[in-house]
Amino acid sequence: MATFRKSPFPASQWLIRDFLAPSLIPRTSRTIRCLSTTSNSAAAVSPTEPSYEPQRRIPSSGEEAATSSAPLKKSLTQAQRDFLTSALRVNQAGELAATLIYKAQTPVVVAAHPHLRPLMKHMYDQEVSHFSTFNALVAKHRVRPTAMYPVWTVMATALGWGTALMGREAAMACTEAVETEIGSHYNEQVRYLLEMVENMEREGQDIGDELKTLVETIRRTRDEELEHLDHAVENDAKDAVPHTALVEFIRAGCRGAIWVSERV
Template sequence: MPPVLLSTRPLARAARCHPHYPVLDFLAPRTIPHALHQKSRIHSTPPLDALANAANPGTKPPLTPSQRDFLDSALRVNQAGELAAVLIYSAQTPPLVRSHPHLRPLMQHMYDQEAGHFRIFNSLLAKHRVRPTLMYPVWHAAATALGWGTAVMGREAAMACTEAVETEIGGHYNEQVRVLLEWADKLDGRGELGDELRALIGELRRIRDEELEHLDHAVMNDSKDARPYELLTNVIRGGCRTAIWISEKV
């Protein structure tokens, strides 16, 4: 019986399997408040500029138009990606668990984490008045079909799907963290680093690490034994990159 991993150990295996995006800061403190998990009200919350609120409230908000555009597209893409992840696991679980009952705890564990990520980005989009992607119906159908199709192909194909998706998503979150850390360093030097930007960086780190944990689970549960592995993972990764690019724009 293949191993089913439910620990939150350091992600050494994921880093070894995918050295092209090193996990440089996953040991950083987690700073996100639990309040971000609660539903926000659009009319009572500030726009994106609050993410980098100056220490002196009377000063000009430090976010430039290009920075606001980056955050707008990042939050929109992240929400769409987490929607897709929830749908993939929802579609994979019934056929996969029927054939491999021992995978039920693992599938539930990964689904629960993705559902939590989705709630967080729903809250952030509402709080910061960011428009969701217009591609929602397309991504909904595509993610459901991908999840069901790979599960029907077998356990290894379903795990290869997780490996491919989380490789792209982990790298995407890592790039967002890198950019925001650069901003935070400059803002901190001017005494303008706000708590919300600091919290967002901490949240993205935590979510990224959980996504890479899913990648680790997939590899440990024989994702690389899928046939045809290279074709399957390359197609899925290409689809993820395309979906990310489109969601950033639309």
């Protein structure tokens, strides 16, 4: 709105624009602002200011708003820190493996099926960006990376190369298996984190941008992994011989690797 005030438009035009403005604002923030009877500070300052702040915590009761002006900053519990530690560690290990699998698959698959080059490159690039995201998070939060790093490096490369040699369908079945496992794993993490955030919110704690961003990051990563799953199925992953055995074998391997990486 500040830009409108500075703008040289006459008052009539101003009004028209102000009338149009609400349709541009997300519904939630608008409805809360209109219905709120508590002294929400954002609403109190300027009720017409259509600033988009979906992250702002609305006090659940007038009493709470009166007593706790600033949300509590409590330290994370041991269980929460344990969870975050193993979550970041296992995610980093998973993305390392995914990057290496695609890296090993790409030359072999592309040599036989050049039309898959853009798809392989697209999936590889996304994995690389996930890997660097989690690398940065692991370093920032001082989490110990998995001790099995060299083992996963060798195993993931062997898996990628081996399935690629078995043909395009097997390579895609490998992607299908890995992404199914990783997708459901990320899903569990998101569920746990949302539960944690909800509990903290109920206790009136400040969640902090750190956790919010983490949930967003994991969600986005999960969506992209599941997109790879779709690509794999579109590219005849189901035609791999023997499909069920191969997929189940790789999935069991993934579960084992996740179990180990969460611990060491």
